[in-house]
Amino acid sequence: MSKSLTGQELVKMFEHWAPKSIAMEGDKIGLHAGTLNKKINKVMVTLDVLENVVDEAIEKNADFIFAHHPFIFKPLNKVSRDDEKGRIIEKLIKHDITVYVAHTNLDMADGGMNDMLMDALGIQNRNVLIEMGKEELYKIVVFVPVSHQEEVREALGNSGAGHIGLYSHCTFQTQGQGTFKPLEGTNPYIGSQGELEKVDEVRMETIVPKYLLTQVLKAAEEAHPYEEMAYDLYPLGNEGQSYGLGRIGKLDEAMTLKEFAEHVKKSLDVPALRVVGDLHRQVRIVGVIGGDGNKFASQVKRKGADVFITGDVYYHTAHDAMGLGLNLIDPGHHVEKVMKNGVKHYLEKQCQNKDVEFIASTANTEPFQFI
Structure with a gap:
């Protein structure tokens, strides 16, 4: 018999997988708008909470938005219809839509966003790249x-x-x-x-x-x-499971940097990417950090990676990587969109006997165009 589901119950199921305790200090995770103390009927999973995403939720009668990127990261000085955040907040309240955010806890979780990126790349033999702690x-x-x-x-x-x-x-x-x-x-x-x-x-x-x-x-x-x-x-003094940012793994067979970059472009569904390094050089050990991994380049090199995939690479980070002999591939920040279907499938599995529907947002939140 099908049963109803509350926001609190959904969050409890999710945080069994990606607990708040493993998020980076200061990360703005958890409830951002609305309430968890209500029955939910339709959950829309999204990477970002922009106005077009909220409009999509309204159109599709979603009453719960599960997001990866924090909607409110810095304190708001005002809530006004004259800016996007103000309009978003107005729409969320008017249509009784809850927004819940899982950011770096989803990044670090076993099977989380970085594992989803590795799955997309077809790299199965992998470990935590930058260890942040143990349970x-x-x-x-x-x-x-x-x-x-x-x-x-x-x-x-x-x-x-x-x-x-x-x-x-x-x-x-x-x-x-x-x-x-x-x-x-x-x-x-x-x-x-x-x-x-x-x-x-x-x-x-x-x-x-x-x-x-x-x-x-x-x-x-x-x-x-x-x-x-x-x-x-x-x-106990026993060491629990390690958690941390990114993943490092080995390709089944080595390929040139150019060949691997083409593989990344196709696997992560991006129209273009930036590459740093000798395109003819063979690579096999791959480090991945979704989002902005600039400050971890030297650690990734020390871990033995031949190539480091991350987004938002700075000009001087690229120079530093060249000096380290570390190849870089920057497919952008938006590749974290893999979490939409990943989280949707996880929650569907957990809620098989619940009267709730899960959908992945189709609204485009990639800010860049390529010409």
């Missing part, structure tokens, strides 16, 4: 009566705990005996007030990233039969 991990130990161990295990796994590599619902349990005495004012699931109760219980333990702790504990408490769930939390 903080905790061990959660829950004490549960034997009768409810399967329900609690499912709740833990379904809410994100117990994921190790490509495996989910990873737990370990040992059986023992729990004791408790319900005091005055309690309504115990098992036992009677004032009497010591002994219950066969399971000590169930699993691993959970810090950013999921709240939702994992909530899910476990909802599945647990007791009024008060007994549990322990332990911070």
Whole structure:
């Protein structure tokens, strides 16, 4: 049976994939306009929030815009119909359209925007290019009566705990005996007030990233039969999954810089691109950072890349790359448009049993023309 979906529920599903905690400091992510506390019917995924995009959302009856680039990045001094942002805000409010933004958290997420670019280029053997950190991990130990161990295990796994590599619902349990005495004012699931109760219980333990702790504990408490769930939390020294900007990978076969540039142009669907380097030189190790990756050129070279694909390359960055012996390909910033269908497909998969439609914006937000 199909079920409705709220903005809060949608964001929770998305942030399980790309949590806010991995976004770069100061990034303007999250809710930009409207409310998450409403039922949503149609979500439009877009790279940018421009006036033509909002007009498209209105025309297609979308009530939620999921964007990659922040709509409000700097504080607004006014909201006026005389400028585009003012008109956009007016239209969003008038038509009850929510705008939610996922920027660098989507860039860094496993399977996120930079992985989407690598997929488009056909590069499967890849790793994080510029590591920004690792997940903080905790061990959660829950004490549960034997009768409810399967329900609690499912709740833990379904809410994100117990994921190790490509495996989910990873737990370990040992059986023992729990004791408790319900005091005055309690309504115990098992036992009677004032009497010591002994219950066969399971000590169930699993691993959970810090950013999921709240939702994992909530899910476990909802599945647990007791009024008060007994549990322990332990911070771990284990290294969690790395996250960071960009990806680095290897082509199946080396090709010349010119051949690879043509491949990039076709794969990322751009009418033109800029290239720095010897067009006849062989390249195989490829570094990619969607958007503006100017300040990372030297780090990309140290990682062993033959060629670095990024947008908005500055004149002096190009000179520096030449001095480093690093080839550059600049296909523009707008190639991040790959996220539109990527995010759409992810959300559709997560919401298969929900009464909501997802569409990718078709409005053109590329500011440059090529003549």
